[in-house]
Amino acid sequence: MSPDPFPVRCHVVTGKGGTGKTTVAAALALALAADGRSVLLIETEGRQGIAQLFDTPPLPYEERRVAVTRGGGEVKALAIDIEEALLEYLDMFYNLKRAGRALRKMGAIDFATTIAPGLRDVLVTGKVKESVTRRRDGHRVYDAVVVDAPPTGRITRFLNVTGEMAGLARSGPIKTQSDGVMAVLKSPQTAVHLVTLLEDMPVQETADAIAELSGAGLPVGSVIVNMATEPMLPEDCLARAAEGGLTAAELAPALAAGHVHDGTALAEALATEATEHARRWAAQDELRDEVEALGRPTVELPLLPGPIDLGALFELAGRLEDHLRTEVAA
Template identity: 80%
Template sequence: MRCHVVTGKGGTGKTTVAAALALSLAADGGHVLLVETEGRQGIAQLFDTPPLPYEERRVAVARGGGEVKALAIDVEAAFLEYLDMFYNLKRAGRALRKMGAIDFATAIAPGLRDVLLTGKIKEAVTRREKGRLVYDAVVVDAPPTGRITRFLNVTNEVAGLARSGPIRAQSDGVMAVFRSPQTAVHVVTLLEDMPVQETADAITELTAAGLPVGSVIVNMATEPLLPAASLARTAEGRLTGADLVPALTAAQLTGIDGLADGLVAEAVEHARRWIAQDALRGDVEALGRPLVELPLSSSPIDLGCLFELADRLDGHLRDEVAA
């Protein structure tokens, strides 16, 4: 498995997960390329680097001497590269760019944009130098779940554009990689109703399209702040302010009555939210995919947090390989 596509509903943290996954795969000397497809420069922000150009640049050194390079795919640059590669029209491509023809072409044929993006991903996955693969793995920060199947299923997308020729040949080559055992589409979710539903829908669509689904990654998972024996009782409203008074008195706090009632309200809200999340965890497990949970960070995501998440993912990946 060398091509890891990371998707998820907006707001689930798929870019953070993709970055952590790249660090995990680069551990122990691996060479990994992290690809951004949506032009948001989210990877540059995570690794605290200047905005990424359309070239592969090292953004981190992983444990054991491995490295992560990153690439933000620019559609116009990819189009120029494509014209030069297949038609030897590099100069003509520059003229088209000045005329705005590239924007026009991708606007009237949206599938062409995905062909360019996925074609670059496929090229990175299969690239060789001196007979050896350049990258041990390629991680893709892909479009969200609502668009992921259409993005990856480029053969269908270009069917109306070209039935033969370089565009069709390239899309067929892309699908040969995306539908092979070397690719896995990982879906990031939260334990909330909409993300879990979109995860289920995406898995159904990807499977129907013949695209291999990898793991479901529950991001920003939290631990209960109350003892397990107290959760149900608290959620049912059977915890009262009077139950907390002895402990608050022992702590020599003032305004005990008002404080106790406020703490009870927060405890009830937390317990009910946790029980609801735990029920959704059962729905995620029922999807039948390998499952990993990443904890909610109490601080802004920085490189240290990414390495901690990478360690969690590294253990999960090793378990999958062993299984």
Template identity: 85%
Template structure:
């Protein structure tokens, strides 16, 4: 990545269940290190960010949720589509009062229901506004991290404004649409994909990379989440993968540990060892497949216990090492 075009808009996507919201939050903390200010944007109205940072549900307002070393901070915004539409009407048409009347009539909800693409237009427009916002000649945010829709919808979500631009020849809508796509297709944006070492998430990641590339949207890193380490030594792991571990092999160790001589227990433990080793081998094969996707690769460990702020900072440290160029930009 050229230092003249540091990534400032980080879009995080992944198949449902891969932990993309957790990764987005950890990435925001990593980017906010050393005194930087980062906005973390939630698009889907699930209040997942509030839960991770143990705060009350977020309103349509940018609020600080964490402080990092060097005085950096992460602010969070849960986008409310109705409020975003009112803001849009005021910004481009000076019609906020009329927009409020439309909301009372239920017209805003009706419009976003019958035209779901409108939601994506409003959300990506708000993201672009945050990325480019300036105050006193300086950018308000050093980076914006977007907890985006899942991989199956990410290309359509990011490209919907470009499709709208093609339908309009002039006016504020086309100007806004062109401005959004100029940011999303530029080197200052990167779409990061979160996956697990499982068949379906890896396949969806590969499909999404192909779709994003075809739509001329910039692909960033692939982040393997919840990666586990083998519990067996390398030599024992190789034997177990081949199914060559038996209860008789484990009996001396069980005796040394003071456990009763129980052949059934030994055989059950041997079966567990074989299953663990074969599962690890399958994950390792998927890791090799992820590497063939040709994107920078990061791995985040499977952490024990519930996810809390301490866990987020631990994951942020891993991402800070991986995304050193972006963090230093």
């Protein structure tokens, strides 16, 4: 691989449900693919969220290009199918692809992944590791791999399950494969990024996840504050409104000058709305302080109007690209 300004190659994106982690993962993949780089975006939970974001048909268990970026870069996407991943695993390490297909016809694969949910995570993390380390003609196939990972509540278990498997297997292919996966996931080439909103529960889950990841020896990357809003009032007015000091009497003359019908009632409603907005903003600012106290690099992504389409993803990607370059420079 040619010299790359972004040394981390495996970007794991997690966050509380509803924080927009799939959107952030897609935007991060676009940011990393700029200037001619090749990036693989992996979906782990089978929701086909990536296909919806890029407005493509549902993704098969196959790496398909979903976007082209500045300088001829490209993003390919892969939605992991657990049955296909297990067949691939059996073929790669045990030369049992034919036997695996027979097991699938019998329903044994679905049975195995149902009664042993940890097996699912082993297969997914194994595929992530294979994608990160894959080479062709002596060169890495992908400059970076972005993983749309499970939520914060189970991210540490998801990433560490292969390490637990390595502890159970003393030798053999399972031990070798498990050690190889953990060597990648716990190395400086991996970073686990956490997506949050400026709300109490997502920020608390982010703090808990950082503590768990650090305790497990997994590398924590950036905290990405998603859907951040801008204040609608000047700073001095925000402070007054939050204290209830912005009154309808102050707003009424401007409404009257604009010949607004029933200006008095509207002024009262606007004053109430301004007070509520200012207090929400003050609460968000307090949560910003909590995010900063986590001690991780932080970037804010704006709340964009309308549905998230490819144009919106590229706008978010621009913010993330600036953040990545700033972190490398630091």
